[in-house]
Amino acid sequence: MTEILSIEKLSKTYSLSLPWSRWVRRYLWKDQSVPQIRTAVENVSFSVQEGEIVALIGESGSGKSTILRLIAGLEKPQKGQIQIEKKTVSTPEHCTAPETRQIGMVFQNYALFPHLTIRQNITYGLHQQNKKQQQARVTEILDLLQLKDYAHQSPHQISGGQQQRVALGRALASKPQLLLLDEPFSNLDVMLKAPMRQEIRKIIQETKTTAIIVTHDEKDAFALADRIIILRQGEVQQIGTPEEVYHQPQNAYVANFFGKTNLLNETEKNKGAKLEDGRKAIRPENLTLAKNGVRGVVKDVTFYGQYYEVVVEPKEGEEELVVYTPNLEGVEVGATVSVTHQD
């Protein structure tokens, strides 16, 4: 396995453009409370192996899209460096132009050229090849994406799912070393998302492409990625496989990011994943209502379809426990129950 991408200690800040009144406050009245810069990415390092699919996940403003734009060369870093196939492409002093990087990018709004047909859109990036090669490659891509029948239509004449496939095909046409996908599913209907995830994973795997996906939806990350990188306010929180980040979160933020978690003080009887701060995280579905274990009073029961959420208050001064259970078996609000950890 060779390393396709390597990022070292990358940082990016933006200087805010201040409106008149705030400019006066900042620079004439020297009001320090007016911020000048916003930190988007802070000291981020990771690497991506050939053929791997990596997901960058975080809330909005966590810097995930900025990292993608830095890799593509659309932004310049303030610190750190980016290497693609051992060649340094971005440092604060020098950035190679995006058009020379051989990176494919799928944009959130697809960014299809509205005045070109589907076929012309896909051909756009192949201008260095001759006509024959272009023809062959476009036909190949159209076959792969099952878009043959739409080749001569305009982007606005086809559906959202098809537009997304065109965007993917356009990015893949020139066989990029690295494929970047920026929130690829956020513009799709909920019903379309699941099949599109499957399809895109299939296409990426078939073409043996190395890919980085930016998303805020943990389902996208779990379904597609080999590794997940969780970001918060520009800083990496954890890097690991989907199972690792879900079952062995390193801190409370990561634990809560992927759904409700019981964070318990460290005692011997509490099992579960140990966090950096010493607490332990236990997923609600790993707890069951049982005869033995921690005793408490049921405070609230909510039905969510696949499961019931039961909130149990053990004793005064202790944290509430949340338990997911497929059936209640007679448990109701006010009843005394025991909670235990599944093995």
Add this chain to the structure above:
Amino acid sequence: MSKFLCLRFRQLLRAYCNPWVLSCLLITVTVALPIFVIFSHLSWDGSGGKESLSELGIQEWEFEDALDNTGILMLGTGLITLILGSSTAWLVTFYRFPGSKLFSWGLVLPLAIPPYIASDTYWNIFDYTGYIPYTLAKQGINPLYFIENFAHDMEGAIFIFSFVLYPYVYLLARASFLQQSGSLLESSRLLGRGSWGTFFRLGFPLARPAIIGGVALVLMEVLNDYGAVERYGIKTLTTMIFKVWTEYESYSGALHLAAILLLLVFFILALESIQRWGINYTVLTQGKQGEKPQLKKGKAFAAFCCCAIPFGFGFLIPTGQLLYWASQTFSQVWDRDLAWSIINSLSLAFVASTLTMILALVMLYSLRLHKTTLLSFATKVATLGYATPGAVVAAVVILSLTWLDQTLLYSLFFLPLILGYVIRFLRLSFYSIESSGFDQISPSLDEASKSLGATPGRTLLRIHLPLLRPALIIAFIFVFVEVLKELTLTMILAPPSSDFFTLSTITFRLAVTDGVPYRAATPSLIIILAGIIPVFILNYLLYRDSKND
């Protein structure tokens, strides 16, 4: 430290040493820098300039008179256009009454009539042989008092300016009213404010930035005008620049006056931007207005009159009079001069608008590629010319060309004129291409093109140019028509041969210098007809988003 400086220098060099940035800066320097050079001719202690004026035999009181007249003209026109523009826009946008649909676009039409053409027409309507004085005389009233004190005086000039320039206020006010959420106004009505209260407490304050912006445009047109005030014999700063320049042939005197005029313009621009300070709310655009209330009987009649008066005086009467004159004289006016003036006008307009379009495109694209503070400042400076009165632009062109070479001005023939048009109308082209072109193209298209290996040049050619085509056409038409209408600049910078005419200068010569307004009707109508095209485009662009119309 020196290493750091060296590094920083290389970074700067890399950032600014590329063809796009350099050409953008070059355009700014050639187009805008002369405007600032003119200030060096303003003597701050008041001695130098005035000395040269008094040496020319111009008394101090003459200068003060010109300043006073300019001020009164601006004040009167500003107030009347404010009232006419905002009230008609309010009525047409929020009520239905007989003719409201027709007025909604008809009220813009006076914009097609340059003030100097309207003033010629009204001068002759109100002249001794005109209809109103004739009727007055028939009633046994001496019309002389009316003619000399109202129709052919300051009042007459303010009347002309107000009724042909109010559409600037109307257009911007209406665009702003249309953006105001219908539900906002409906809630005001439900909270018990009547329609007057709603206008003064809600509609007007929300649209105020736009309305004042419109008034500022009107004032700049007033400062720009030469033809109308000359016709009415009112001494303003602009006519004074002319006089000093053509009669006394004094560079420095004209430049001194031009600098004062420019200061006045900057003062208006400053006031206009100050009134926008502190406005950080965005007007809701959601919630379209429901059914417009239908006005009945007396109210409907009042609303109709309110719109019919500006439309009538601003467009119908002058156009009707011109049509009548033209039909009477059409067969006699076709001569070599008129034919040549049309050819001259069209070719000048074609060259100027093509050049302006290309320059604006280059600047906008450089700005899109390198959105640095320096470049956005440069483009702002380069487009200042639109606020600069024609007489000042002319002075600037003369100044810069004579600075290069004393004989250059007369040997270049068309070039000074083209340069003047470019300086003055670059903003128009720039703004059209920006707002209906580049702003509509998502930046992710540029990025997609880049990531697919396209250089900036290829992206411009393959992506932007095809998408920009409508905006480029609009920019071309706007500048084309403005060049046809432009009088002040053309008169000063036209090649100094006695038989060189454009449509606007031949109109002015026939109507004012030769005193045969009937013969000027045909070229006037050609200019007006050409002027109607961009009015319709403007109307379409401003209101295409509002479906309730």
